[in-house]
Amino acid sequence: MNTNLLSYIKRYINLTEQEITVLSEHVKIRTYLKGQYIVQQGEVCKYESFVISGCAKTFFIDTEGNEHVVMFAIENWWTADLGSFITQEPADYNVQCLEKTTVAQFSHESLELLYAQIPQLERFFRIIIQKAYVASQKRIVRNFSLTAKERYLNFRKQYRDIEQRVPQYLIASYLGITKQFLSKIRAELI
Amino acid sequence: MNTNLLSYIKRYINLTEQEITVLSEHVKIRTYLKGQYIVQQGEVCKYESFVISGCAKTFFIDTEGNEHVVMFAIENWWTADLGSFITQEPADYNVQCLEKTTVAQFSHESLELLYAQIPQLERFFRIIIQKAYVASQKRIVRNFSLTAKERYLNFRKQYRDIEQRVPQYLIASYLGITKQFLSKIRAELI
DNA sequence: AAAGGATGTTCACATAGATTAACAAAAAGC
DNA sequence: GCTTTTTGTTAATCTATGTGAACATCCTTT
Numbered sequence: 493m494n495t496n497l498l499s500y501i502k503r504y505i506n507l508t509e510q511e512i513t514v515l516s517e518h519v520k521i522r523t524y525l526k527g528q529y530i531v532q533q534g535e536v537c538k539y540e541s542f543v544i545s546g547c548a549k550t551f552f553i554d555t556e557g558n559e560h561v562v563m564f565a566i567e568n569w570w571t572a573d574l575g576s577f578i579t580q581e582p583a584d585y586n587v588q589c590l591e592k593t594t595v596a597q598f599s600h601e602s603l604e605l606l607y608a609q610i611p612q613l614e615r616f617f618r619i620i621i622q623k624a625y626v627a628s629q630k631r632i633v634r635n636f637s638l639t640a641k642e643r644y645l646n647f648r649k650q651y652r653d654i655e656q657r658v659p660q661y662l663i664a665s666y667l668g669i670t671k672q673f674l675s676k677i678r679a680e681l682i
Numbered sequence: 683m684n685t686n687l688l689s690y691i692k693r694y695i696n697l698t699e700q701e702i703t704v705l706s707e708h709v710k711i712r713t714y715l716k717g718q719y720i721v722q723q724g725e726v727c728k729y730e731s732f733v734i735s736g737c738a739k740t741f742f743i744d745t746e747g748n749e750h751v752v753m754f755a756i757e758n759w760w761t762a763d764l765g766s767f768i769t770q771e772p773a774d775y776n777v778q779c780l781e782k783t784t785v786a787q788f789s790h791e792s793l794e795l796l797y798a799q800i801p802q803l804e805r806f807f808r809i810i811i812q813k814a815y816v817a818s819q820k821r822i823v824r825n826f827s828l829t830a831k832e833r834y835l836n837f838r839k840q841y842r843d844i845e846q847r848v849p850q851y852l853i854a855s856y857l858g859i860t861k862q863f864l865s866k867i868r869a870e871l872i
Numbered sequence: 873a874a875a876g877g878a879t880g881t882t883c884a885c886a887t888a889g890a891t892t893a894a895c896a897a898a899a900a901g902c
Numbered sequence: 903g904c905t906t907t908t909t910g911t912t913a914a915t916c917t918a919t920g921t922g923a924a925c926a927t928c929c930t931t932t
Contacts, residue, residue: 574815574819575820622811625818629752629764633752635826659879673919861910862891862911866911
C-alpha cells in the first residue's frame with residue numbers, strides 16, 4: 493500500500509490493519525510517461541487517480557478546436573473526469589501527463605466494493621469532494637469578480653509549486669486568457 | 683418528516699422506519715419571508731438547507747460593492763455557504779429569499795450526530811456533493827468556452843423554471859454580465 | 873555545432889462586453 | 903386610480919482582452 497495515499501487517507505479517517513489490506517488489494521499503482529493520457533475525451537473514465545508523483549493537466553477541446561485547461565494535478569491531488577467516472581458515460585475531458593507520473597487508481601467496481609466493505613470510505617470521499625466543490629465555487633467567483641491580472645496573482649500565490657512546473661501557455665489557458673495577454677501581464681509586473 | 687425531503691433522500695439510499703424517526707428529530711422546518719436572509723456574509727453558516735418551497739439566491743458583495751449572484755435554489759435544491767458550514771468560519775456568501783421560502787435545515791452538530799447514527803447518510807451526501815461538483819466544473823468550462831449569448835441560451839434551456847421566477851438583472855449577474863448587455867442579447871434573439 | 877520544435881514576447885488592430893445616462897414599462901404601495 | 907419603486911431597454915462611448923503575425927529564446931535531437 494502506497495504510503496503517500498495511506499497517510500493522506502489517515503488525515504480524515506482511521507483504518508484498521510485489516511481494512512488497509514482490503515484497500516490495498518483494490519488499488520492499482522501505475523506509471524505514465526510524459527505525454528500519455530490517463531483519461532481521453534470520448535472514452536469512459538475508468539479510474540479515480542491519486543497522484544503519487546508527477547503532474548497532469550485536465551483539458552478539453554472545444555468546437556473550434558481550442559484547448560482549455562480545466563485543472564492541474566500534482567502530488568497528493570486526485571484527478572479524473574468525475575462526471576464520466578460516476579455515470580460511466582464518455583468523458584468530456586482529457587487528463588494528460590506533463591511529466592512521468594505515478595498514480596494510485598480506483599476502478600468504479602473496486603470503489604463500490606470498497607464502499608460496501610469499508611463504509612468509512614464514504615465519509616472519506618464525502619469530505620474530499622466537499623472540499624473540491626468549495627474550491628470549485630470559489631474559482632467561479634474569482635473568474636467573475638477579478639481581472640485577469642488579479643487571477644494570475646492569485647494563482648501564483650495559491651499554486652506556486654504548479655506555476656514552476658508547467659509552461660506559461662497552459663497557465664494562461666487555465667486562467668481563461670491567451671498566452672499573449674498573460675505575457676503582457678507578466679511584463680507589467682516587472 | 684417532510685415528504686419532499688424524504689422522497690428525495692429515498693432516491694439515493696434506503697432508510698428504515700426507525701432511521702426516518704431519528705432523522706426527523708434532527709431536521710428543523712423553517713419558513714422565511716421574501717427578502718429574509720438564510721445565510722449572511724461574515725456570519726457562520728449554521729445550516730444546510732433543503733428548499734421545500736420558494737426560491738433563494740446566493741450572492742456576495744465584492745470589494746467595489748457590486749453584487750454577484752453565485753447560484754439560485756428552488757424546490758428540491760440544497761443551499762448554504764458550504765465552505766463556511768464545513769469549517770464553521772464566517773461565510774463568504776449571502777443566501778437571501780426571493781419569495782416566501784420553506785426549508786428543511788440540518789445544523790452542523792445534528793449532521794455529525796446523524797452521520798454517526800445513520801452511516802448511510804455519508805453515502806447520500808457524498809453522492810449529492812459529487813453531482814454538485816460535476817455541475818460546478820461544467821459551469822467553469824462553459825464560462826471559459828462560451829460567449830455570453832451562448833451561456834444565456836444554455837441557462838434558459840437548463841433552468842427554464844428558474845428563469846420564469848427571477849428578475850433579468852439577477853440572471854445577468856449569475857451569467858457574469860451586465861443587465862444592459864443581457865437586454866441587448868434578448869433583443870437580438872427576437 | 874546545427875537544425876528543429878517548443879515556448880515566450882511584442883505590437884498593431886479588432887471585438888465582446890462594461891459604463892453611463894436617459895427613458896419606458898411594470899409592479900407595489902397608498 | 904395615482905405615485906413611487908423596481909425592473910427592463912436603448913444608445914454612445916470606453917476598456918479589457920482577443921487575434922494574427924513576426925520574432926526571440928530555449929531545449930532537444932542529431
